[in-house]
Amino acid sequence: MEKVKIIQTAHYVPEMVVTNDDLSSMMATSDEWISKRTGIKRRHISLSANTSDLCTKVAQELLCASGWQASELDLIIVATMSPDAYTPATAAIVQGNINAANAFAFDLGAACSGFAYAFDVASQFITSGRAQKVMVLGGEVLSKLVDWEDRTTAVLFGDGAGGVLLAPSTDQAAVLASDLRTFGQEAAKLSAGVNPPLAAWGEVNPRTISAFAMDGHAVYNFATREVPASLRRACHQAGITVDKVDHFILHQANERIIKVIAKRLQLPMERFAVNISEYGNTSAASEPILLDELVKQKQIKRGQIIALSGFGGGLTVGTQIIRY
Numbered sequence: 001m002e003k004v005k006i007i008q009t010a011h012y013v014p015e016m017v018v019t020n021d022d023l024s025s026m027m028a029t030s031d032e033w034i035s036k037r038t039g040i041k042r043r044h045i046s047l048s049a050n051t052s053d054l055c056t057k058v059a060q061e062l063l064c065a066s067g068w069q070a071s072e073l074d075l076i077i078v079a080t081m082s083p084d085a086y087t088p089a090t091a092a093i094v095q096g097n098i099n100a101a102n103a104f105a106f107d108l109g110a111a112c113s114g115f116a117y118a119f120d121v122a123s124q125f126i127t128s129g130r131a132q133k134v135m136v137l138g139g140e141v142l143s144k145l146v147d148w149e150d151r152t153t154a155v156l157f158g159d160g161a162g163g164v165l166l167a168p169s170t171d172q173a174a175v176l177a178s179d180l181r182t183f184g185q186e187a188a189k190l191s192a193g194v195n196p197p198l199a200a201w202g203e204v205n206p207r208t209i210s211a212f213a214m215d216g217h218a219v220y221n222f223a224t225r226e227v228p229a230s231l232r233r234a235c236h237q238a239g240i241t242v243d244k245v246d247h248f249i250l251h252q253a254n255e256r257i258i259k260v261i262a263k264r265l266q267l268p269m270e271r272f273a274v275n276i277s278e279y280g281n282t283s284a285a286s287e288p289i290l291l292d293e294l295v296k297q298k299q300i301k302r303g304q305i306i307a308l309s310g311f312g313g314g315l316t317v318g319t320q321i322i323r324y
């Protein structure tokens, strides 16, 4: 079986920045409340570019930085909960934009675990020999799913995209383990874009799309319980203990959640990079954005062990252990 390697990372965020003070002038909130409860100071918001546009920028940087030709790609997966449309898939639009004529492309929906799920699916295509050169993107324009009058969710989310190129590994770099779990009985704890059927025949289609609705406490408890468990299972599968992981790249939903996870694993916060202050929660984009920042800052080095872990809507959790 082929081993799988991360060849290249990239990310892109829209230029426009909305600060906590900007939000305080729109709703009954404050920089103090948002910073203390979440660690968020700013978020980037996309006004006219949609999810496929953000993903296309990342795709172009991935190709440019790696030297790969678009025509060499076999597969493109976009993890997103804020696609441009139900159809065409955002991944198909990206495939067309970059002219990756030999790649098949599809979207994957697992909310904030989307990148971890897509990463695993992409890895399976490579290990099975079905694909050699794969692009995995996580992209979100969550601002279009936010009720900007609901302070309980509006302050949390931001827009952005990130991604990786994956290929068979010919050296020590390898995906060592993956753990995906879904808790569908808790599906109602986090929703957005709910799309009900017609209530009666002949009814005019109302075409409304619902905004984020979240039981914050339930998701908080879920994340602080299930992410450490998933990390432990994945490390066990990889034949290591959690203390052997050099960098934990966790979904950036709330800095407090990350601190509790570090504490439950009895590991120092230094191993848990945090960039939520700049971007807020960008769902499927948050892990690849953080991964790319750490790679570019040369904090992650080849040979080190990294853990990627996402959690959120579904409810879902997903973890990879990777020798980078």
Ligand code: ACO
Pocket: 028, 029, 030, 033, 034, 037, 038, 111, 112, 113, 151, 152, 153, 155, 190, 215, 216, 217, 219, 220, 223, 253, 254, 257, 281, 283, 311, 312, 313
């Ligand atoms: N500004 C000021 N006050 C606020 C705000 C705000 N933006 N939002 C809520 N409040 C108030 C509440 O009304 C409440 O007031 P009350 O005590 O008078 O009733 C008070 O602040 C405390 O609210 P809580 O909801 O108890 O605050 P909490 O400390 O739980 O923090 C938060 C809320 C940040 C949402 C937290 O629960 C959390 O992070 N949950 C996890 C969210 C998460 O991880 N989501 C991931 C989903 S990602 C995905 O899949 C898309």
